[in-house]
Every structure is written in C-alpha cells, then in structure tokens.
Amino acid sequence: MQTPVRRLDRVVIRFAGDSGDGMQLTGDRFTSETAQLGNDIATLPNFPAEIRAPAGTLPGVSSFQLHFSAVDALTPGDAPDVLVAMNPAALRANLADLRRGAAIIVDTDEFTGRQLTKVGYRANPLEDGSLDGYEVHPVALTTLTLGALAETGVSKRDAARARNMFALGLLSWIYARPFASTLRFLERKFATRPELAAANVTAFRAGWNYGETTEDFTVRYEVAPAPMPPGRYRNITGNAALALGLVAAGVRSELPVFLGAYPITPASDILHELSKHKRFGVTTMQAEDEIAAVGAALGASYGGALGVTTTSGPGVALKGETISLAVALELPLVVIDVQRAGPSTGMPTKTEQADLDMALFGRHGEAPLAVIAPATPADCFAAAIEAARIALTYRTPVILLSDNYVANGSEPWLLPDVSRLPDLRVSFAREPNGPDGRFLPYLRDPQTLARPWAVPGTPGLAHRIGGLEKADGTGDISYDPANHDLMVRTRAARIASIPVPDVEVEDPDPDTRVLVLGWGSTYGPVTAACRALRRRGHAVAQAHLRHLNPLPANLGDVLARYDRVVVPEMNLGQLARVLRARYLVDVVSHTKVEGSPFTTGELENAFERVIGDA
Amino acid sequence: MMPEVALSLTARDFRSDQEVRWCPGCGDYAILAAVQGFLPELGIPRENIVFISGIGCSSRFPYYLDTYGMHSIHGRAPAIATGLCVSRPDLSVWVVTGDGDALSIGGNHLIHALRRNVNLKILMFNNRIYGLTKGQYSPTSELGKTTKSTPVGSPDTPFNPLSLALGAEASFVARTLDADRQHLQSVLRAAAAHRGSAFVEIYQNCNIFNDGAFAPLKDPDVRDDHLIRLTHGGPIRFGTDGRFCVTHPPGGFGLAVRPTAQVPPGEIVVHDESVTDPAYAFALSRLSGSDLRTTPVGVFRAVDRPCYDDTVRAQVAHATPTGPGDPTRMLTDLLDSGDTWTIG
Numbered sequence: 001m002q003t004p005v006r007r008l009d010r011v012v013i014r015f016a017g018d019s020g021d022g023m024q025l026t027g028d029r030f031t032s033e034t035a036q037l038g039n040d041i042a043t044l045p046n047f048p049a050e051i052r053a054p055a056g057t058l059p060g061v062s063s064f065q066l067h068f069s070a071v072d073a074l075t076p077g078d079a080p081d082v083l084v085a086m087n088p089a090a091l092r093a094n095l096a097d098l099r100r101g102a103a104i105i106v107d108t109d110e111f112t113g114r115q116l117t118k119v120g121y122r123a124n125p126l127e128d129g130s131l132d133g134y135e136v137h138p139v140a141l142t143t144l145t146l147g148a149l150a151e152t153g154v155s156k157r158d159a160a161r162a163r164n165m166f167a168l169g170l171l172s173w174i175y176a177r178p179f180a181s182t183l184r185f186l187e188r189k190f191a192t193r194p195e196l197a198a199a200n201v202t203a204f205r206a207g208w209n210y211g212e213t214t215e216d217f218t219v220r221y222e223v224a225p226a227p228m229p230p231g232r233y234r235n236i237t238g239n240a241a242l243a244l245g246l247v248a249a250g251v252r253s254e255l256p257v258f259l260g261a262y263p264i265t266p267a268s269d270i271l272h273e274l275s276k277h278k279r280f281g282v283t284t285m286q287a288e289d290e291i292a293a294v295g296a297a298l299g300a301s302y303g304g305a306l307g308v309t310t311t312s313g314p315g316v317a318l319k320g321e322t323i324s325l326a327v328a329l330e331l332p333l334v335v336i337d338v339q340r341a342g343p344s345t346g347m348p349t350k351t352e353q354a355d356l357d358m359a360l361f362g363r364h365g366e367a368p369l370a371v372i373a374p375a376t377p378a379d380c381f382a383a384a385i386e387a388a389r390i391a392l393t394y395r396t397p398v399i400l401l402s403d404n405y406v407a408n409g410s411e412p413w414l415l416p417d418v419s420r421l422p423d424l425r426v427s428f429a430r431e432p433n434g435p436d437g438r439f440l441p442y443l444r445d446p447q448t449l450a451r452p453w454a455v456p457g458t459p460g461l462a463h464r465i466g467g468l469e470k471a472d473g474t475g476d477i478s479y480d481p482a483n484h485d486l487m488v489r490t491r492a493a494r495i496a497s498i499p500v501p502d503v504e505v506e507d508p509d510p511d512t513r514v515l516v517l518g519w520g521s522t523y524g525p526v527t528a529a530c531r532a533l534r535r536r537g538h539a540v541a542q543a544h545l546r547h548l549n550p551l552p553a554n555l556g557d558v559l560a561r562y563d564r565v566v567v568p569e570m571n572l573g574q575l576a577r578v579l580r581a582r583y584l585v586d587v588v589s590h591t592k593v594e595g596s597p598f599t600t601g602e603l604e605n606a607f608e609r610v611i612g613d614a
Numbered sequence: 615m616m617p618e619v620a621l622s623l624t625a626r627d628f629r630s631d632q633e634v635r636w637c638p639g640c641g642d643y644a645i646l647a648a649v650q651g652f653l654p655e656l657g658i659p660r661e662n663i664v665f666i667s668g669i670g671c672s673s674r675f676p677y678y679l680d681t682y683g684m685h686s687i688h689g690r691a692p693a694i695a696t697g698l699c700v701s702r703p704d705l706s707v708w709v710v711t712g713d714g715d716a717l718s719i720g721g722n723h724l725i726h727a728l729r730r731n732v733n734l735k736i737l738m739f740n741n742r743i744y745g746l747t748k749g750q751y752s753p754t755s756e757l758g759k760t761t762k763s764t765p766v767g768s769p770d771t772p773f774n775p776l777s778l779a780l781g782a783e784a785s786f787v788a789r790t791l792d793a794d795r796q797h798l799q800s801v802l803r804a805a806a807a808h809r810g811s812a813f814v815e816i817y818q819n820c821n822i823f824n825d826g827a828f829a830p831l832k833d834p835d836v837r838d839d840h841l842i843r844l845t846h847g848g849p850i851r852f853g854t855d856g857r858f859c860v861t862h863p864p865g866g867f868g869l870a871v872r873p874t875a876q877v878p879p880g881e882i883v884v885h886d887e888s889v890t891d892p893a894y895a896f897a898l899s900r901l902s903g904s905d906l907r908t909t910p911v912g913v914f915r916a917v918d919r920p921c922y923d924d925t926v927r928a929q930v931a932h933a934t935p936t937g938p939g940d941p942t943r944m945l946t947d948l949l950d951s952g953d954t955w956t957i958g
Contacts, residue, residue, distance in 0.1 A: 032953045181953050230958025232950055244949060251941045258701050278933035280944065283700060283926060288726035292693035295686075295723070299666070299697025302684060303705070307697065325687050415954070418946045456664045456682035456698070456705050464630065464677050466685025467669075476632065477677065 003212070005220045010069035011175065012077030015167070016094045017086030018055050019048060019062045022164040026084075027064025029168055029185060033177035035235040035412055038225030039068040042524060043410045044076035044597070049265065049348045056110075056118050061093040070224040074528040076409060078599040084167055086110065086141070089119045104134050105170070107141035107163065137216055141166055148206035154199045162203035169207025175221050179204065229414060236413040238377035238406035239266070242336060243273035245384025246308055247280050249334075252385070253392055253424035256281040258300030259308045260293035262315060265348040266404045267338040270310040290318035294335065298322055301331045304428060304455035306388060310336040313355045314345065316399070320363050323397050325467050327367040327491065330442075330451050332391035334384075339403040341595045350595025351404035353520055354571035359399040360549055360578065366488045368495040370394070371548040373401040373520035378413035380406060383546065385422055392426050394498055395450040401548070403570070405597045406521040429454035429461055434473070439463055441475040449494035500547040502554040507541035508534065513614045515562040516607055517587070519545040519575055522568055522598055529603035538611050548575070551582070559585045564614045566590055566607055568598060623654040630680045636671060641792035641818035645739065646678055648798045653681075656706060656806055663706045666695045668715035671746045672739035672818070675710040689720025692727035695734050700923045706806070709736040714744050717753040717773050728782040730922035731810040735802075739792075739816050740775060743824035756904040761823075776899035776914060779813040780892045786812035787895060788913040792819060793832055797843075797911065804913050810921045830906050842901065844912030849882040858908075859883075860901065868897040871908045887916045 013030070017023045024045055031043055044065040053060030067077035079099040085091040087110040098104070111126050125131055126138055145166040149159040165186070172179050183201055190197035211217050236244075250257035261271040261284065275284040283300075287293035294309040301307030309319065316323075316337045326333045339355045341347035359371045370390045374383035380402060387398045429452035434440040439461040442451050454461040463475060471478035472486055505515070518526040523544050530542040543558060545551070559565055559579065565587040567576040576589035590606045592598060628650040636642045653663065663681040667673035669688035676683025682705075686694050691709045699707050709727075716724050716738045727734060743761070744750040750763040754775060758767040779787050786808040790801040798816065805812035817828045830840045842852045842860065850860035856874055859882045863870040869883060889895065895915035902909040935944075 036953065036955045038955070038957055225957075228957050230956075232954055232956050234950070234952055234954040247948065248945055251945045254941075256701060258697060260697060277948070278930045279935060279939075280941065280948075281930060281934065283930055285697070285700065285926070287693065288722055291690060292696070292723055292726065295690045295693030296697030296700070299694035299699075300701040301697075302694070303698045303702040305701045321687050322690065329684075415949050418942050418949070456702065457662055459659065459661045462661050462680055462682050464632075464679075464683035464685065466676070466683075467687055468685060 003218065003220050005176070005222050007222050007224065009071060009223070010067065010073065010077075011082065011221065011223055012065065012067045012080045013082040013084070013171065014063050014065040014080040014094060014097070015084045016061055016063035016090035017164070018089065019050070019052055019060045020055065021062070021086045022161070023062045023064050023086070026164045026168050027066055029182045030171060030177065031066050031235055031410060032181055032185075033172060033179055034066065034068045034175075035233065036178055036181065037223075038228065039070065039223050040073040040226035040228060041069075041235060041410070041412055042067045042073040042076045044405070045408045046596075047349055056087055056089050056115050058089050058093050058119055061089050063090070063094060068223055070226050072226065073411070074524040075597070075600055078601045084171065086164070086167070088116050088121055088125070091125065092119045092121065098134065100133050102134055103137060104131065105137045105139060105167070108138040109140050109142035139170070139210070139216070144206065144210060145203050148202055149199050152195065152199050152202060154195055158196060159199060162200050165200045165203040166207035166210070169204040170211045172204075173208045173211030173220070174217055175223070179208070228412065232415040233412045234415065235410050236378055236381075237269075237408055237410040238374065238380040238402055239269040239338065239408065240273055241378055241380035241413065242384045242400075242402060243270045243277075245381040246274060246334070246388070247277050247282060248381070248418070248421055249385050249388035249424055250280055250282060250306055251418070252421050253306055253388065253426060255426070256283065256305045257308060258297055258305040259284045259310065260287050260296035260300070261285070261310045262287050262290045262293045264290075264312045264315050266340055266407050267310045267312050267315070267336065269407070270336065270338070290315040291322060294319040294322040294333075298326050298329070298331060298333055301326075301333055302329070302455070304453070306332065306334070306392065308334040308336065310338070312338050312340050312348070313342045313358070316355060316358055316362070323369070324363045324365065324367045326397040327363070327369055328467050328470075329465050330395045330491075331453070332395055333397040334387045334391050334400065335397055336384075336387075336400045336402060338407045339401060341593070347595045349404065351521070351597060352570050352593060352595065353401070353403055353522070354574065354593065355401060356548065356571065356574040359401055366492060368492050368549070369396055370398040370495055370498055370550070371401060372398065372546055373548055374406055375520065375523035375544055375546060377406050377409050377411050381413070381416070385424070389422055389424055390498060392424055393450065394448055394494060395453060396495060401520055403521050426453065428458065430458060432460055440473045441465060442470055443473050444490070449490065449497065496550050498550055500550055500552055503543050503545060503552040503558055505541050505543045505558055506530070509539035512539040512541045513563040514539070514607070514611050515541040515543060515558070515565045517543050517545065517559075517565055517567050517579075519548060519569070522570065525598040525600050525603050526568055528600040529607055532600060532604050533607055533611070538608065540607060540611060545575070556583045559583050559587075564588060564610050566610050568603055568606070570597070623660070625650040625654065627660065628653045628680050630678055632677045634678050635674070637822050639821040640671070641741065641820070642672060642675070642739065644792045644795065645737075645798065645816055645818060646675065648795045649802065650679065651795070652799045652802045653679075655803065658706050662704060663708070664698065665708045665710055666691045666698070667710040668712075668720055669746070670712040670715045670744075671820075672710055672712040673715060689715055689718070690723060691715070692720065692723040692732075692734065692736065696727055696730070696732045696923075699732050699734055700926050703923065703927060707734050709734055711736065711738050713738065713740045713742060713752045713754040713775070717775060717778070725778070725782040728779055728784040728811050728813060731785050731919055733810055733921045733923050735805045735812045735814070737814050737816060738775060739818040741818045741820035741824055742827050743820050745820045745823055749823040772904055774899055774903065775815050776813075777896060780896045780899055780915065783892055784813045784915070785810040785917050785919050786913070787899075787915045788812070789815045789817070789909075789911045791817045791828065791831060791911060801913065804916065808916055810919065828906065831909055840906060840909055842908060842910040844885045844887075844898070844910050844914065846885055846887045846913065849884050850910075851882065860898075868900050871901065887913045889915070890917055
C-alpha cells in the first residue's frame with residue numbers, strides 16, 4: 001500500500017546520540033540529500049568539547065540540527081519537529097527543546113536499566129507516560145541493524161555501529177530524500193574496508209525498507225524546493241567557506257597564501273581545509289604556538305605573500321603583540337577569530353560574539369585595524385575575500401570575526417563566478433620613491449595612506465622596519481614628539497578612511513520607529529524575527545553590520561532616523577557600547593550569552609517589547 | 615633560489631646611514647664590524663639578505679646594516695623569520711638575538727626553529743645579562759649572580775645555550791667570541807655555508823652591566839689554558855704547548871679534560887663536527903659551564919638533515935600542476951566540487 005504523503009513548508013530535525021554514534025555524519029548526509037532536492041537549509045551541529053565523554057552520559061551527547069524549508073531557512077530552527085534519540089541521554093538532553101507534539105524516534109534497545117539510571121531516569125520514559133504529549137516512534141534500531149547485517153560477516157561491534165545509517169535510511173524514507181549520494185559517500189568513506197561499506201549501505205537500505213514496511217509510520221512528508229536564484233549550489237559550512245575564500249583571495253591577488261596556525265577549536269577546520277589546497281600555492285604551517293603562527297604569517301607578508309592566521313579568542317589574546325607589530329609595520333595580515341564562549345577556555349564548542357572588544361581595542365598603544373564579520377556560513381567566502389582586499393590595499397592587519405555558529409553551521413551556497421570576484425592584485429614597490437634615488441618606506445599613497453610594499457629581493461629598496469616609532473617618510477627610528485603624534489594620527493586616519501559600503505536598511509513600512517541593528521552571525525535569527533513581526537503587522541526596520549571598523553559612513557544617519565534602535569548581540573553589549581560612544585544614541589542592548597545562537601522566537605519577543613515601548 | 619653574482623662589495627656597502635647607538639666599548643661594535651666585513655664574502659646581492667631581530671641591545675643590529683631588515687618583537691624573531699624563509703627561498707635570512715631574547719622570552723621559538731631545521735642563521739649574542747633593561751640577570755647568568763633584580767644572588771640555574779640547541783637537535787652549532795674577529799668570521803663563514811638552521815653563540819661583553827664576563831677567555835696571559843679551539847679533524851688539545859687534551863673518561867658518558875702527558879696519544883678525541891649523533895657535540899658543550907674554565911669555541915656540530923622550508927616548498931611544488939595551469943579554471947573546479955546541484 002502506498003503511504004500517503006503530506007506536504008510541509010518546513011521541518012526541523014535534530015539527530016542526537018552519544019559522541020561516538022556518528023550523529024554529525026548522519027546529519028551531514030541528511031543535509032546533503034536534502035540540499036539536492038532544492039530545499040533551503042540551515043544547520044547547527046552541537047557537540048561536547050570532550051572527544052569521548054563517558055558513553056551514555058548527558059555530557060557526552062552530540063547533536064546535529066537541520067532546518068529544511070520550501071522558503072528561506074534563515075536559522076537552524078528554534079524547536080525541532082523531529083528528534084532522533086539514539087539513547088536515553090540524547091532524549092533527556094534534548095526533550096526540553098522540542099515543540100509539543102514533536103515526533104521522537106528512539107532506539108528502544110538503549111532504553112534499558114543501566115542506560116536509564118545513568119542519566120537519572122527512574123522509570124523508562126517510553127513507558128511512564130512522560131512523553132504523552134509527543135508522537136513517539138519506538139524502533140529497535142540496534143536489533144534491527146544487527147539482524148540486517150547478520151549475514152554480512154562483519155563483527156557485531158561494527159554492525160551495531162552502523163545503526164546510525166539505519167536511522168538515516170528511515171528518515172530518508174519518511175522525508176523522501178534522494179539517497180544515491182549517500183551510498184556513493186559510504187563507498188568512498190570505507191574504500192579501504194569494502195565489507196564495512198557494504199554493511200553501512202545494507203543498514204541504510206534496511207532503514208529505508210523498514211519505513212516502507214512497518215505500520216508505525218503512516219505518513220511520509222514532502223517539502224517542496226525553495227525558490228532560489230538559478231545556478232550551481234553546494235552546501236557549505238562557514239569554516240569551509242572561509243578556507244575557500246582564502247584560496248580565492250590567493251588566486252585573485254596572484255599572491256601565495258601563507259597560513260600560520262595553531263590547532264584550536266573551533267578554528268582548526270580552516271587549517272585542515274587549507275592544507276589540502278597546496279596546488280593553489282597555499283602554504284600551511286602548524287606552528288609551535290599561537291604567537292609563532294601569527295609571527296610566521298607576518299614574516300610571509302613581509303616577503304610578499306598573503307599572510308593569514310586562524311584562531312579563536314584565546315589565540316587572538318596571545319597574538320596581540322604581533323598584531324600590534326603589524327599595525328606599526330603596516331603590512332597586510334588577515335587574522336581570523338572563530339569566536340567561542342569565553343573568558344579563558346570557556347566553552348570551546350559553544351558560540352559567542354564576545355571578542356568584539358578585543359578585536360577593536362585589545363592591543364597596547366593606539367593600534368587601530370579593520371574588523372569585519374560574516375553574517376552566514378556562505379557569506380564567510382566573500383568575507384574572507386573582503387578581509388584580504390582591505391589587508392592588501394591598505395597594508396593593515398584585518399580581524400575577521402567569525403564564530404562557532406557560522407563556522408560549523410551550513411547552508412546552500414550559490415557558487416560565484418570566479419572571474420567576477422574582486423581583483424586583488426597589488427603593486428609592489430619597484431623603484432625608489434624619494435629624492436636622490438632614496439627609498440622612503442613610509443611615504444604614503446595619498447589616496448589610501450598605504451605605504452609602499454617593498455619586499456626583500458627588490459634592488460635599490462633595501463630598508464629597515466621595526467616596532468620602534470618611525471619617522472614619517474623615511475621610516476628611520478624617531479622619538480620626536482611631533483612625529484609620534486603625526487604617526488599615531490595617520491595610522492588612525494588610514495583605518496578610519498577605508499571606504500566600506502553603506503549599511504543597507506530593510507524597512508518596508510514608512511512609519512517604522514524601531515530599527516534592529518545586528519552584526520555577524522546573528523543575521524539569520526534577527527532577519528527571521530523581523531519577518532515574523534512584519535507578518536504579524538508590526539513595523540520594524542532591519543540593518544546588519546558586516547564592517548565593524550571602520551563603520552559605514554551612513555550609520556550615524558541611519559541610527560538617527562529611528563526612535564529606538566535595538567542591538568542584539570551574543571555578548572554583554574559590546575557593539576551597543578561602541579554605538580553609544582560614537583553616535584550618542586541610546587541604543588537598546590539585547591544580549592544573550594548561553595553559548596547558543598538566538599532563537600527567532602526570543603528575538604521576536606524582545607523586539608516586540610521595544611516596539612510596544614517606542 | 616639564491617641569486618649568485620660576481621660582486622665587488624665591501625664592508626662599507628653594508629653600512630646603513632643610521633648612527634650606531636650602543637654604549638661606547640660594547641662588544642656589539644666588534645660583532646657588527648666583523649659581520650659587515652664578512653657579508654661581502656657571501657656573494658649575495660644586498661637586497662637578498664635579510665636580518666631579523668627581536669628586542670634587546672643586540673636586536674638593534676638590523677638598523678645598522680644596509681640590507682633588508684626587521685626589528686621585531688621580543689623573542690619572536692625565529693618565528694617571523696621562519697615565515698619569511700618558507701615563502702622566499704631566494705633570501706639569505708639571519709636572526710640576531712641575545713641571551714634574554716632567545717633563551718628566555720623566545721625559548722620556545724628558538725627550539726622549534728632548530729628542531730625544524732629552518733634555513734636560518736641565528737646569531738645569539740650572549741652577555742649573560744639584560745642590558746637594555748639595565749642590568750637584570752639573564753637565563754645565562756651564573757647561579758648566585760648579584761644583579762639589580764637579584765640583590766642576594768640569582769637563584770636560577772643558567773642554561774647552557776649550546777646544550778639546549780643540541781637538545782633540539784640543531785644541525786649546526788658553534789661558539790665564538792666578539793673580540794676575535796678572525797674566529798668570528800670563520801664561524802660565520804661555516805654557518806652561512808650550512809644548509810639548515812645554524813646556531814651561533816657569540817660571547818659578547820657588556821661593559822656597562824657585566825664587564826669582564828668572559829675575561830678568562832680574552833686575557834692573553836691565561837686564555838690559552840681556558841679556550842679550546844675546535845678544528846674539524848684535529849685532536850682536541852689546548853693550553854700552553856697543548857698541555858691539556860679532551861678524552862673519554864673511563865666508565866663515563868661524556869668527555870673530560872686531562873693533562874695531555876697522562877693520556878696515550880690514541881685516546882685524545884679527534885674533533886669531528888659531522889658526527890650524526892648529537893650526543894658527541896652535547897658532551898663537548900658540557901665541558902664549559904658558568905665558570906668558563908674549559909670552553910670550546912668553533913663549530914661543534916655541522917650535519918646534514920632535511921630543512922623544514924625545503925620540505926614545505928617541495929610539498930607545494932609537488933601539488934602544483936606542471937605546465938600552465940589556469941588558476942581561474944582550477945578555482946572554479948574546486949568550488950564546484952563535492953555534492954553540488956543546479957537550480958533553474
């Protein structure tokens with residue numbers, strides 16, 4: 001009998017299990033299948049910092065949330081419609097997030113004495129009525145997987161590990177996903193162990209067939225493709241997009257890219273990805289520490305490469321002195337900070353936007369530099385190119401503030417036409433620029449205030465630079481008070497006068513009194529909340545900052561146009577403080593520091609309160 | 615690779631227009647003169663030579679040389695130089711540092727540059743004191759040394775810099791003296807000829823805060839009895855008429871100094887800088903401690919092993935398509951990889 005199909009606009013699924021259960025992989029594959037159907041997507045992986053917390057415990061739960069939609073999926077979704085819980089810990093850790101009536105698919109084999117008591121269940125929640133408000137689908141995932149693989153000859157252990165593929169097969173059936181790419185993926189992943197590839201494929205098919213034959217699932221669902229601009233797409237995480245953006249910056253600048261990095265969560269994936277792209281002339285160096293990583297990048301920039309260093313907050317703190325040197329040397333340098341919850345080690349796998357103060361002000365002396373922040377995972381590609389453009393054009397360090405949310409989240413990315421990416425080519429100094437054939441390393445371009453980039457090896461331009469204050473023009477050591485004042489002001493002016501695009505305001509209603517101004521990764525939930533408010537008849541304007549320093553030239557005018565400006569941030573109001581100081585506008589700071597992104601619902605409520613008060 | 619051209623440069627060509635501002639009588643002047651006198655020998659155009667320094671008196675060095683130069687930050691010169699070295703094989707890159715810069719704040723970068731064997735020449739001026747900050751004890755100051763920050767004596771056991779470098783398996787390790795220009799230049803020559811990291815410790819007198827620190831090695835009346843001049847392939851003998859020698863002590867691990875008269879000629883150690891096992895050079899480095907009683911100078915070790923920067927560049931070269939690759943095409947293909955799909 002054909003199972004009836006119901007059409008939905010959007011679905012939010014969360015796969016949850018033990019850290020070793022392969023939930024990230026399961027989520028990735030479901031995402032990939034879904035993307036190929038043309039749904040819009042947003043994802044949110046969530047995993048513990050511990051590689052293997054004790055099995056079956058609450059701290060060991062790893063999850064992957066996916067929102068797929070027939071319209072814009074701006075966020076990974078507030079409350080899952082479906083939870084796949086591989087064990088009691090996964091159920092316990094995630095239940096509170098579900099909307100009432102959500103579907104819960106559980107592996108009943110795991111809901112036994114020890115596994116239940118380990119997470120504090122006195123009674124089996126599948127039997128004690130505590131899940132009555134939900135649509136529970138008990139599936140003996142382990143038993144069914146072992147049964148399906150009984151004849152394949154793989155060990156019981158390997159067979160049990162394939163139960164995530166059984167679950168994926170079942171979900172793929174329920175939501176009618178195309179699975180050819182998953183089967184190809186499994187063949188590739190287990191290329192050296194064909195018996196495991198076959199076992200995982202069998203488990204996947206068994207899960208699919210289980211959906212078809214069991215009477216537990218009476219409905220299949222379809223989510224129509226989202227209207228998206230025509231073109232080639234791929235699903236991409238923020239970290240991968242940053243890495244590809246840096247490769248592209250190398251291609252478009254015709255410079256070798258040099259990445260100095262020290263492993264740190266959640267930035268390491270950029271190092272991993274870039275280390276695969278040596279054929280583009282990309283060099284990656286895993287340095288002995290954060291300081292060496294930025295030092296080597298600066299050394300490479302000095303030699304004429306595009307020097308890049310990638311890290312997270314604690315690493316930026318360590319790099320501070322070298323970044324200040326780069327400010328003094330006026331050399332290009334891209335510093336990528338994938339922010340995580342701090343201070344100190346904080347919560348390394350959780351998100352936060354609390355490094356803005358450090359990026360803007362966290363150096364000794366007057367040490368201004370450019371700061372930009374990508375809005376979404378796919379936007380990381382363009383943001384990396386923009387960071388490189390500013391660094392190369394204005395000979396300055398640029399801090400790019402990503403965060404764990406955009407870094408590990410993913411969305412469909414419309415592949416750009418490479419030949420239309422910004423032209424980042426630079427001209428190195430080749431000839432003396434001063435009187436009598438002298439070379440003046442600090443004689444500036446009147447337009448950009450950038451100094452010449454004269455790389456070692458250029459005849460006739462040998463010169464010395466360093467951290468000591470330099471005389472204007474000659475670059476010689478100078479303790480002259482007036483010169484220092486001039487140099488400090490010139491360095492500030494050089495950054496302040498970098499032209500950045502005006503901030504755009506989305507304001508469909510002529511009588512709007514409230515503006516929401518976000519920055520960085522809050523773009524998705526802020527946009528979703530504003531749209532929801534407008535659907536409910538509220539007037540609200542939205543603007544989003546990508547450039548944090550310098551700020552767009554029109555920002556003051558934009559702020560002045562509204563009675564109230566709300567600034568949502570995942571910190572204690574760092575941008576709000578800058579805006580108040582700079583524009584004397586009493587912005588309303590709405591903040592959250594829970595290690596997780598804003599939900600659309602909570603922002604909707606917060607903005608609605610401001611609209612009501614305005 | 616490095617341009618090699620017939621050049622007729624002189625020491626004068628390597629003098630920058632900056633006024634040299636070390637204290638009168640500082641050992642750094644002698645080192646600067648020796649380096650300026652030596653650089654023409656390299657046969658490398660001035661623009662292909664780069665000096666990178668950290669912070670400290672010695673680290674002003676780059677300002678006084680008419681080459682490319684960077685006066686960077688405290689302790690980090692080896693890291694910055696590594697990035698330059700990896701990306702620019704056509705440059706001769708020298709690091710100038712001091713005992714505080716290299717061994718205290720920059721200890722980590724030093725050992726990692728050495729173990730990677732980056733093609734850098736590291737000149738460490740060791741005066742056993744902090745000069746620029748006016749007289750605190752350094753990581754090479756003697757135990758018990760009285761300084762501004764240790765009024766009742768230093769409680770720190772000093773580093774033996776060469777032992778440290780050898781512990782990091784430095785492929786080239788040497789020691790020389792500021793005042794002995796000929797010896798200093800011979801060591802620079804050997805360091806420049808070495809492919810890989812060259813670590814050169816230069817005993818340098820700070821006449822303001824630690825004057826006479828190396829007097830036993832400089833005083834013509836006594837120095838021959840303290841200074842062990844290493845010559846590759848030669849037996850290690852020193853003192854007036856070679857009255858002392860270096861030998862393997864029976865039942866011991868390292869090397870020992872004995873009166874030559876008491877040692878059968880066949881048991882005198884013949885210096886071999888090419889011994890692969892760093893244990894030999896390490897044993898040599900242990901002959902001198904803070905007291906300078908028996909101090910070898912010269913090249914302790916010079917062995918071939920792969921350079922980090924060469925290996926890294928080879929990996930990039932190996933991955934790079936031969937022939938005219940079209941970067942735009944390659945990038946388009948890279949972006950359009952993995953699970954992609956088309957809309958409309």
